[in-house]
Amino acid sequence: MPKPSRICATKQEFYTLYPTYVAWKRVLLKQGGTTDGCYPPGPRSNISLSGLLAYRRGRLEFLQSLAQRYGDICYLKLGPHHTYFLNHPDLIKEVLVTNSQNFVKGLALQRAKRLFGEGLLTSEGEFHSRQRRLAQPAFHRARVESYATHMTAYADRSRQRWQDGATVDIAEEMMHLTLAITGKTLFDTDVESKTSEVGEAISRLLRATDTASLTSIFRDLLKKLPLLRRLDNTKAKFEQAKNKLDAIIYRLIDERRRSGTDRGDLLSMLLLAQDLEGNGGPMTDQQLRDEAITIFLTGHETTAAALTWTFYLLSRHPDVEARLHTEIDKVLGGHLPTIANLAHLSYTEMVLSESMRLYPPAWGIQRMALNDCEIGGYQVPKGAQVLMSQYVIQRDARYFPDPLRFDPERWTQQARDARPQFSYFPFGGGTRRCIGEGFAWMEGLLLLATLAQKWKMSLAPKHAVALQPVMSLRPKYGMRMTLKKRRQ
Numbered sequence: 001m002p003k004p005s006r007i008c009a010t011k012q013e014f015y016t017l018y019p020t021y022v023a024w025k026r027v028l029l030k031q032g033g034t035t036d037g038c039y040p041p042g043p044r045s046n047i048s049l050s051g052l053l054a055y056r057r058g059r060l061e062f063l064q065s066l067a068q069r070y071g072d073i074c075y076l077k078l079g080p081h082h083t084y085f086l087n088h089p090d091l092i093k094e095v096l097v098t099n100s101q102n103f104v105k106g107l108a109l110q111r112a113k114r115l116f117g118e119g120l121l122t123s124e125g126e127f128h129s130r131q132r133r134l135a136q137p138a139f140h141r142a143r144v145e146s147y148a149t150h151m152t153a154y155a156d157r158s159r160q161r162w163q164d165g166a167t168v169d170i171a172e173e174m175m176h177l178t179l180a181i182t183g184k185t186l187f188d189t190d191v192e193s194k195t196s197e198v199g200e201a202i203s204r205l206l207r208a209t210d211t212a213s214l215t216s217i218f219r220d221l222l223k224k225l226p227l228l229r230r231l232d233n234t235k236a237k238f239e240q241a242k243n244k245l246d247a248i249i250y251r252l253i254d255e256r257r258r259s260g261t262d263r264g265d266l267l268s269m270l271l272l273a274q275d276l277e278g279n280g281g282p283m284t285d286q287q288l289r290d291e292a293i294t295i296f297l298t299g300h301e302t303t304a305a306a307l308t309w310t311f312y313l314l315s316r317h318p319d320v321e322a323r324l325h326t327e328i329d330k331v332l333g334g335h336l337p338t339i340a341n342l343a344h345l346s347y348t349e350m351v352l353s354e355s356m357r358l359y360p361p362a363w364g365i366q367r368m369a370l371n372d373c374e375i376g377g378y379q380v381p382k383g384a385q386v387l388m389s390q391y392v393i394q395r396d397a398r399y400f401p402d403p404l405r406f407d408p409e410r411w412t413q414q415a416r417d418a419r420p421q422f423s424y425f426p427f428g429g430g431t432r433r434c435i436g437e438g439f440a441w442m443e444g445l446l447l448l449a450t451l452a453q454k455w456k457m458s459l460a461p462k463h464a465v466a467l468q469p470v471m472s473l474r475p476k477y478g479m480r481m482t483l484k485k486r487r488q
């Protein structure tokens with residue numbers, strides 16, 4: 001089990017992690033370590049309920065400690081599930097790309113389906129391939145680039161609203177901003193007036209989904225406990241929030257179908273899509289709802305998290321921040337950034353890449369084996385769970401020496417070429433690779449450049465920074481930062 005001093009990038013992280021470290025040390029010491037030939041090395045016995053609760057409190061540290069203790073492939077029994085945790089880029093590539101047809105999302109997907117229905121993120125097999133074909137044109141480069149002006153206009157609106165010396169929660173600010181941009185690019189609608197209502201519904205949904213992920217593992221056990229009443233409550237709240245969002249989305253679909261016009265947004269593209277390779281039909285209202293809610297949720301939370309951690313890291317590394325400002329001032333010359341500027345904002349891109357290395361918005365990927373197979377020389381049975389974590393591998397010293405150091409220089413072309421594929425995979429890989437990757441890069445860079453052009457931020461004194469790995473890697477207590485207007 002690594003000491004927090006070895007895995008924490010900042011003092012704040014250290015102090016927040018220490019209690020988790022103590023809890024985990026207890027769990028791992030009790031479990032012991034073993035290899036019995038058939039299985040890869042890993043904790044000997046089934047992870048207990050107390051262990052599972054500790055996992056919930058500090059799952060990233062737990063996964064990191066497994067990697068450090070047991071190596072490239074580790075076996076553990078999480079509740080009733082045989083679980084293989086992979087810590088080598090080649091093994092990850094095998095599951096996501098080479099042998100991807102043998103893996104489905106499985107358990108993780110069942111839980112997420114309550115929220116996303118049969119959208120791109122959660123569907124499987126032929127249905128997923130069809131939906132991906134139908135949605136692809138909406139993410140075509142030219143279409144995505146047409147959203148650049150919306151992105152900078154919304155970022156400009158935020159930065160104009162900010163007051164010099166004010167302390168704000170940057171995590172919340174970024175969520176509002178990316179939510180407004182998703183509303184505009186997906187539905188051509190200004191959700192900003194309703195942001196708090198929609199944002200709150202989404203937050204509640206995500207919290208409920210997270211609770212469900214713990215309970216599914218020990219559902220039978222929990223049925224016998226009084227805790228169930230609380231879970232029932234959570235379920236009711238989840239349904240309420242979901243119904244509220246659904247109502248908004250169905251109303252928008254209905255309005256658009258009746259108007260019959262291409263408004264230039266993603267919804268228009270989804271409505272117009274015809275599956276020429278398959279049965280040629282368009283999407284039904286239900287499919288449109290599932291895809292819209294999928295893009296709505298996946299499209300704003302992850303990018304907001306990436307930007308939040310980037311501003312946090314910049315505030316801790318004034319040298320990097322100064323170099324970023326120099327590039328932005330030189331390339332933009334005081335104007336709002338455009339698509340044409342992106343090719344010249346190379347340091348800005350290196351900063352964002354490095355930030356997503358240390359704080360990957362998608363921190364882990366889970367799959368289930370459809371048939372018996374072999375991974376890393378071990379027999380993996382049908383039905384086994386396979387875990388891979390961007391957070392763990394992207395902090396592995398074999399690929400990123402002195403891994404906790406925030407160093408954008410790791411992203412020169414030469415340095416990238418020297419590293420194995422899948423030592424860095426913030427957007428996943430293979431057929432399930434993020435469809436919004438181009439959108440996310442463009443949005444991340446444009447927003448970072450627009451906001452950093454006018455503002456610097458420093459962490460509010462005594463603000464605790466801790467990780468909350470839910471759907472995305474969020475800062476657990478938000479990110480309270482004081483705004484300082486830049487004098488150029």
Ligand code: HEM
Pocket residue numbers: 120121122132294295298299300302303306360361362365366425426427428429431432433434435436437439440
């Ligand atoms: C920094 C921002 C983002 C990160 C780090 C990210 C990460 C990911 C990852 C890792 C996956 C693959 C999950 C898996 O294999 O299980 C994924 C899938 C997906 N992402 Fe993103 N994403 C981001 C932004 C976006 C945006 C902006 C959109 C839409 C506008 C989006 C839409 C999707 C969709 C629809 C899928 C499912 C694709 C499929 O399975 O075919 N993402 N994302």
